[in-house]
Amino acid sequence: MVDKRLIDQLRQIVGNENVLTSKISLETYAFDASPYSGRPSVVVFPTTTEMVVAIVNIANEKNIPLMPRGAGSCLSGGAVAPDGSIVISLTKMNNILEIDPLSKIALVEPGITNKQVQLAVESYGLMYAPDPASQNISTIGGNIAENAGGIRGVKYGSTKDHIIGLEVVLPTGDVITTGNIHSHVEPELDLTYYFCGSEGTLGIVTKAWLALSPINAEVKTMTAIFGSLENAGSCVADIIAQGVVPTTMEIMDNIVIKAVDDYLKLGLPRDAEALLLLEVDGFSSDVKTQVNSIINAFATNHALSYKIAGNEQERQDLWKARRSVNGALGKLKPANIVHDIVVPRDRLAIMLEKVAQLAKKYGIIIGQVAHAGDGNLHPTLYYDHRIPEEVEIIEEACDEIIKETIAQGGTISGEHGIGIEKLKYMPLAFNKPTLHLMKKIKDAFDPKNICNPGKLLPQITED
Amino acid sequence: MKKDELLKLLMNCNRCGLCQEVCPTYKVSHIEANVARGRNRLIRLALENQLNLDKEPEVEKIINECLLCKACEDSCPSGVPTPEIIASIRTHYTNTKGLSLGKKIMYRGVFSKNRNISLIRNLAWIYQKCGINKLVKFTGIFNKTDEMLPNLPPKNVRSLLPALIKKLPNPKHRVAYFLGCSVNNFFSSIGVASIKVLQENNCEVLVPEVNCCGAPHHSAGDMEEFKRLAKNNLKMLNNLDVEAIVFDCSTCGSVIKDYKNLFSGDKEYENVAAQVAEKVQDISSYLVSIDFNKNMGTISKKVSYHDPCHGIRFLKVKDAPREILKSIPGLELIEMQEADMCCGGAGSYGIFNPKFSRDILARKIGNYKNTQSDILATSCPACAMQLSFGMKLHNLNCSVKHPVELLAQAYEIKSL
Numbered sequence: 001m002v003d004k005r006l007i008d009q010l011r012q013i014v015g016n017e018n019v020l021t022s023k024i025s026l027e028t029y030a031f032d033a034s035p036y037s038g039r040p041s042v043v044v045f046p047t048t049t050e051m052v053v054a055i056v057n058i059a060n061e062k063n064i065p066l067m068p069r070g071a072g073s074c075l076s077g078g079a080v081a082p083d084g085s086i087v088i089s090l091t092k093m094n095n096i097l098e099i100d101p102l103s104k105i106a107l108v109e110p111g112i113t114n115k116q117v118q119l120a121v122e123s124y125g126l127m128y129a130p131d132p133a134s135q136n137i138s139t140i141g142g143n144i145a146e147n148a149g150g151i152r153g154v155k156y157g158s159t160k161d162h163i164i165g166l167e168v169v170l171p172t173g174d175v176i177t178t179g180n181i182h183s184h185v186e187p188e189l190d191l192t193y194y195f196c197g198s199e200g201t202l203g204i205v206t207k208a209w210l211a212l213s214p215i216n217a218e219v220k221t222m223t224a225i226f227g228s229l230e231n232a233g234s235c236v237a238d239i240i241a242q243g244v245v246p247t248t249m250e251i252m253d254n255i256v257i258k259a260v261d262d263y264l265k266l267g268l269p270r271d272a273e274a275l276l277l278l279e280v281d282g283f284s285s286d287v288k289t290q291v292n293s294i295i296n297a298f299a300t301n302h303a304l305s306y307k308i309a310g311n312e313q314e315r316q317d318l319w320k321a322r323r324s325v326n327g328a329l330g331k332l333k334p335a336n337i338v339h340d341i342v343v344p345r346d347r348l349a350i351m352l353e354k355v356a357q358l359a360k361k362y363g364i365i366i367g368q369v370a371h372a373g374d375g376n377l378h379p380t381l382y383y384d385h386r387i388p389e390e391v392e393i394i395e396e397a398c399d400e401i402i403k404e405t406i407a408q409g410g411t412i413s414g415e416h417g418i419g420i421e422k423l424k425y426m427p428l429a430f431n432k433p434t435l436h437l438m439k440k441i442k443d444a445f446d447p448k449n450i451c452n453p454g455k456l457l458p459q460i461t462e463d
Numbered sequence: 464m465k466k467d468e469l470l471k472l473l474m475n476c477n478r479c480g481l482c483q484e485v486c487p488t489y490k491v492s493h494i495e496a497n498v499a500r501g502r503n504r505l506i507r508l509a510l511e512n513q514l515n516l517d518k519e520p521e522v523e524k525i526i527n528e529c530l531l532c533k534a535c536e537d538s539c540p541s542g543v544p545t546p547e548i549i550a551s552i553r554t555h556y557t558n559t560k561g562l563s564l565g566k567k568i569m570y571r572g573v574f575s576k577n578r579n580i581s582l583i584r585n586l587a588w589i590y591q592k593c594g595i596n597k598l599v600k601f602t603g604i605f606n607k608t609d610e611m612l613p614n615l616p617p618k619n620v621r622s623l624l625p626a627l628i629k630k631l632p633n634p635k636h637r638v639a640y641f642l643g644c645s646v647n648n649f650f651s652s653i654g655v656a657s658i659k660v661l662q663e664n665n666c667e668v669l670v671p672e673v674n675c676c677g678a679p680h681h682s683a684g685d686m687e688e689f690k691r692l693a694k695n696n697l698k699m700l701n702n703l704d705v706e707a708i709v710f711d712c713s714t715c716g717s718v719i720k721d722y723k724n725l726f727s728g729d730k731e732y733e734n735v736a737a738q739v740a741e742k743v744q745d746i747s748s749y750l751v752s753i754d755f756n757k758n759m760g761t762i763s764k765k766v767s768y769h770d771p772c773h774g775i776r777f778l779k780v781k782d783a784p785r786e787i788l789k790s791i792p793g794l795e796l797i798e799m800q801e802a803d804m805c806c807g808g809a810g811s812y813g814i815f816n817p818k819f820s821r822d823i824l825a826r827k828i829g830n831y832k833n834t835q836s837d838i839l840a841t842s843c844p845a846c847a848m849q850l851s852f853g854m855k856l857h858n859l860n861c862s863v864k865h866p867v868e869l870l871a872q873a874y875e876i877k878s879l
Contacts, residue, residue, distance in 0.1 A: 020494070024521040027508060028494075028501035033478045045493070072495065073480040091493035111493075115484070137483040263540050327479045327540020334474035 006062065010044050010086070013054045018045040018092070029087050032072040032079035033326075035335055035385065036420050040067070040081035045092045049167065049175065049206040052088065056204065057173040059086055059450055066171075067452045068204045070111060070139030075326075075338050076419030078146065078199045082454050088204060090141050096120050097207070104212040105164060110141025110205045114148075117210065126212040129156035132415070133323050141205050147197030149415040151322060154373025155247040155281075156213065158415065160196035167207035168195060171446035179209065194441065199417045200452040202445040216281035219247075220291055221315045224298045224306035225272035229253055229356060229368070232274035233349025235301035236372040239278075240345055242293045248279040249373035250322055251352070256329065256367045256380075260321050263328040268321065272304070274352075276372070277318055325369050325378075332365060333382035337394065337421070339401060343410035345375045354404050355379045362397045364390075376414035402428065418456045426458045435460050464551040466510055472548060473507045475541040476500060482535035482545075487805045488528055491822040496525050499535035499545040506552055516552070517559060526552050528816055530823075531682055532772040532805035553684030566683050566815075574644060574675045575688060581619055581648060613649055613851050620647045620654035624670055627658050634667035636753060639705045639742075643715040644675050645844035653844060656871035657711040657746055663874050664755050671699045676715040679810050693722050697732060700739045707744040711867055713843040714810070716743055717777030745774065747783035747842060747866055760876025761793035762869060765836035768796065769827070769850060770803040771843035784842050784866045791873045797834040801826070806841075808849025820849075821856070828853040831861075839863045 011019050020026065020043040031037040041064075046052045059066045065085040072079045081087050094111035101124040108117060114135035117128045131150035132138055138148065144166070149158035156162075165179025178191035195202055226232040232251050239246065252260070252275045261268040269275065280290040291308070298306050309315040329336060343351045352368060355377070359366035370377040381397060383390040402412055402425045412422050412429045426435065438457055442449070482499035483489050489498035496502070505522050508514040516522060531546040539545075562570065620627075620642055638661060646654040661668050677692040696719065700708060710716030720743040722736035744752075766788055774780045788796050807813060807823030827850070831839050839850055842865060850863045 022521055024505065024514075024519060024525070025494070025496050027514075028496040028504060031478060031504065033480060071480055071483060089493070094493075113484075134479070134481075137480050263542065324540040327477065327481055329477075329541075331475055331541050336477060 003062075006058065006064070007042060009058055010042060010055065013051050014044050014046050018047070019043070029069070029072075029081060029089070032074040032077065034075055034077040034080065034419065034421060035337065036077040036080045038081040038085070039083045040087045041084045043087040043089055045089050047092050049169065052169045052204055052206055053173055053175060055086065055088060056169050056171065060171065060173055060448060063448060063450065065450050065453050068110075068141065068145070068200045070142030070145075071113065071134070071137045073134045073138045074142065074146065074419060075340075075416040076413070076421040078417045078419040078452070078455055079142070080420060082452065090139065090204075093206065094139075099124065101126060101212075104214075106210045106212055108140055108208055108210060110144070110208060111139050114138055114140060114143055121212050122215070124212075125215055127215050128210050129162050129213045130159045133326060136323075140208055140210070144196055144205055144208060145198060145200045146415060146417045149371065149374070149376065151250060151319075151371065152247045153371055153376070153415075154249055155245050158196075160193055162211045162213075163192050163196060164209040164211050166192055166195055166205050166209070168203040168205050170203045171448065171451040175206075176203075194445075197417070199419065199456045201442060201456050203451065216283075218284045218287045219279060219281045219315070220287050221277070221279045221309040221318055222291070222294065222306060223278070223309075223318065224276045224303040225269045226274040226276065226301070226303055227272075229274045229352040230349045231301045231303070232276050233352050233372065235276060235297050235303065236348055237345050238297040238301060239294055240373065242297065244280070244290045244293045246278050246280045246290070246294070246373060248277065249371070250277040251275070251368070251370040251372045252277070252322075252325070253352075253356070253368040255332075255365060256325055256369050259328045259332060259367065260324055262331070263324055264317070264321055266317050266321055276303075277322060322369075325367075329367050329380055329382070332367070333384055335385040336380050336382045337398060338378055338380045338416065339398065340414045340416040341377050341379070341401065341405040341410055341412060342414040343375045343377065343405060343408045345373075347408040347410065348372055348375055348377070351377060351405065351408055351410070355401060358397055358400055358404075362393050364393060364397060366397075371414070374414070375410070420455060423456070423458045427460075432460065464547070469548060469551060470507070470510050472544060473503050473510070476503045476507075476539075476543045477541060478504075479540065481538055481540065485534035485538045485804070487530060487532060487534070487807065487823045487826075488819055490804070491819065491826060497528060497819075499539070499543070502526065502529060502549065503543065503545060506548060516555065523556060526556070528819055530772070530805050530807070530809040530812055532809065533776040534772070534803070534805065537776055550681065550684065553682070554686050555684070557684035557686070562683060562685055566685075566811075570679045570683055570685060571688055574679050575692065577644070577674055613848055615649060616651040618651065620651045621670075623651065623655065627655060628668060628670070629662055631662065631665060631667055634665055636664070636666040636707075637669070637705050638666050638749070639669045639671055639700065639703050639708045641673060641700075641708055641710050641712075641715055641719070642670050643673075643710070643712040643844070645848070646712055650844045650847060650865075653711055653847070653865045653868055656865065656868040657709070659871045660746075660750070660755075660867045660874065661709065663871075664750065664753060666753075669703065669705060671703065673699050676718040678714050678718045681718065682810055690725065693725055693736075694732060697722060697735050697739055700742075701735045705742065707749055708739065708742045709744050709746050709749050711746045711842065711865060712845070713745060713771040713774035713778055713780070714845055716745055717773040719743055720778065743778075745778050745780045745783065745842065747787050748778075748780055750867075750870075751783045751786055755787070755790075755870075756874070757790055758877060759791060759870070759873035762791050762873055762876070763793040764838050765795045765797055765834070766838045766840050766864075766869070767799045767831055767834040767836040768802060768866075769799070769806060769831070769839060769841040769846060771841055771846045772805050772809075774842050775803045780842070784840070787866045787870055788840060791869060794869070795836075797836050799830045799834045801830050804830075806846050806849045806853070808845050810845055813849060813852075824849060824853045824856070828857045828859065832857075832859065837861055838869070840866050840869065842866060
């Protein structure tokens with residue numbers, strides 16, 4: 001049973017209407033977009049940094065685990081509430097505090113969604129470069145915690161490349177400000193970097209200074225279809241080798257093409273083995289050269305056909321197709337696991353092929369999309385969680401995918417985070433000294449281990 | 464719907480959370496229990512016997528707080544039909560517990576019987592005219608709920624029909640006009656305008672003796688009464704020699720179009736319902752399809768348009784009402800943000816869920832205010848009622864009109 005005094009204290013801090021304690025309401029905060037779930041003891045909705053500090057102080061004093069939460073769209077279980085925890089939902093800290101178009105900086109609260117930021121800065125001819133497929137709902141705080149990349153990642157990088165500074169409430173209750181807010185020059189020991197991808201284990205971001213980028217004058221979106229995943233993969237490596245850096249290079253396999261087309265009815269090529277979606281931007285002369293090199297690469301890699309989006313509607317349709325992948329696949333089976341493995345670009349083709357072989361070997365459905373430009377693959381494995389044998393097979397297949405990734409010189413998570421899902425793979429990806437160092441860093445920020453415990457860092461076994 | 468069918472639909476939700484972007488109750492509360500993904504999770508737990516639906520009043524409250532606006536379903540990549548799922552659970556509640564007394568009086572006692580609606584309407588008209596309302600307002604006992612009713616017209620549309628319906632010399636079209644309860648009793652100016660506009664476009668207009676479409680009963684899960692009303696309406700609408708059955712109420716139109724699903728598998732009514740559904744037309748779409756008369760006078764006003772849920776998501780009407788508005792000389796159409804977000808009216812939702820209803824309304828009115836227009840147009844009397852209430856609550860001196868009212872006015876100005 002939850003400590004009644006604790007609840008009273010929390011109510012005093014944030015107000016009655018901003019504390020949820022009933023069994024039913026807690027059920028709706030037990031989960032995120034991953035297959036896991038937990039048992040929080042209370043959910044609070046602070047609206048100021050001071051409130052966050054007061055909540056953290058109580059948790060710290062009473063040794064209660066806490067978890068910051070945004071939209072709860074995490075795919076690896078990062079936003080699954082630890083048992084007995086205080087969930088700090090930041091969805092009501094959702095204001096844009098300032099937009100400075102001259103310095104190209106936006107100051108925002110963590111609960112604002114990525115899309116709302118995009119809409120707000122668009123009128124200045126600016127964008128916030130990270131654009132995860134969940135951007136319509138995922139929050140800036142969550143994007144920072146997971147170091148979200150996105151579809152434009154190949155050209156623009158991930159969240160960590162676009163954060164100028166942060167205000168963070170540490171698990172000890174101290175408030176720090178990182179970064180040099182009025183300049184893009186980074187200090188020697190860059191604290192901002194620690195928080196990007198820390199999965200809510202090091203502190204709670206309460207303000208973020210975002211670096212904005214100009215929207216380029218011209219954009220060309222194109223698609224090409226291939227008779228094999230391998231050809232599509234080599235095409236990507238070729239394009240990059242030619243020195244072209246598209247803003248986007250996405251591969252979708254046949255399963256994904258069909259699922260998305262069922263949902264959107266866009267007339268995608270349903271029998272194509274692979275579809276490559278590309279976008280380039282820049283000044284118009286520059287775009288022309290890039291498009292030519294890409295068309296050459298299509299030819300050398302046996303593309304069956306290609307198309308350039310004729311107008312904005314066609315372009316938006318293609319994007320909608322890509323953004324709907326995660327949800328559209330929900331129809332195939334009641335449960336799924338999405339991986340976000342990364343391999344060097346020249347191994348992309350072989351990795352796509354290996355995953356397809358594994359699907360055959362285990363007799364399971366694996367849908368594949370990839371942010372191919374940065375070697376980030378999203379194999380999605382479908383199963384019925386109510387059938388124990390299926391669960392077992394999926395686990396085995398996942399293990400093999402991860403082993404293959406590491407054998408190809410890759411790593412286990414490009415953007416979804418480690419969360420709960422990939423804890424067991426951490427020792428495969430990092431050696432003991434590295435894991436020990438990570439643990440020491442965690443201890444320095446969170447000596448009592450109350451901040452989103454049980455995520456990201458595995459128990460290190462001594463042998 | 465059966466339990467395993469429901470579970471199968473619920474399994475399609477992979478908790479991606481995209482419903483957060485469009486769900487009005489989530490937009491104003493930011494709470495997971497108030498969005499499709501949270502509601503679906505609770506229902507799923509119940510169907511998997513981890514929660515007892517009948518012993519958790521909080522779950523029932525959450526189920527009843529859904530507006531059934533369908534925005535989540537339309538943006539759900541897995542196409543989870545949350546409104547249908549919610550409606551099934553409400554039916555379960557109504558079947559096991561019966562309707563609450565308030566709902567029973569309101570739905571079965573009032574909406575089900577044309578005579579009783581008229582009676583109540585007349586009483587309300589007297590209430591508004593004799594000054595008691597000012598006294599009541601002063602005491603504050605209704606917490607402004609009585610202001611939800613629009614200013615009532617002295618007579619309902621049906622009693623005006625003999626004077627309204629003209630015999631046209633050479634009608635080019637023949638249509639049935641569905642006179643719904645709200646338009647008939649509370650917004651007679653819309654009904655009058657619809658008939659006039661249709662006649663102006665050389666349509667011979669029949670007005671069948673229909674009863675309530677059953678929308679309130681359906682949303683409360685009272686399927687028995689809903690079916691009874693639907694059967695009556697189908698009898699009145701079947702075998703009419705008309706090219707279309709025209710609706711100026713998006714709710715009535717979409718409910719009647721959907722009778723075919725209500726009677727799926729029913730030998731007697733399934734075909735009839737499908738035939739009637741074929742003829743259902745939103746009035747703006749119908750006017751556009753017959754290339755309506757563009758000879759009109761000038762209305763120099765700025766107008767913004769609110770999409771009723773039943774218009775944009777059920778009948779799939781988006782461009783037609785805008786086309787009509789833009790065709791009026793002098794009229795400037797200014798789009799508002801979130802034009803297709805529910806207004807929070809949702810039938811009788813506002814009466815049973817005042818907090819949510821008013822928060823959503825405040826957001827809607829805020830979006831409207833930003834357009835700085837003079838008139839808010841919409842194609843549903845239920846929305847019109849809620850939006851007019853919003854104008855009062857937020858002290859805006861702007862009127863709410865159906866596009867056909869403006870069209871009728873433009874025709875009238877021309878003929879002066």
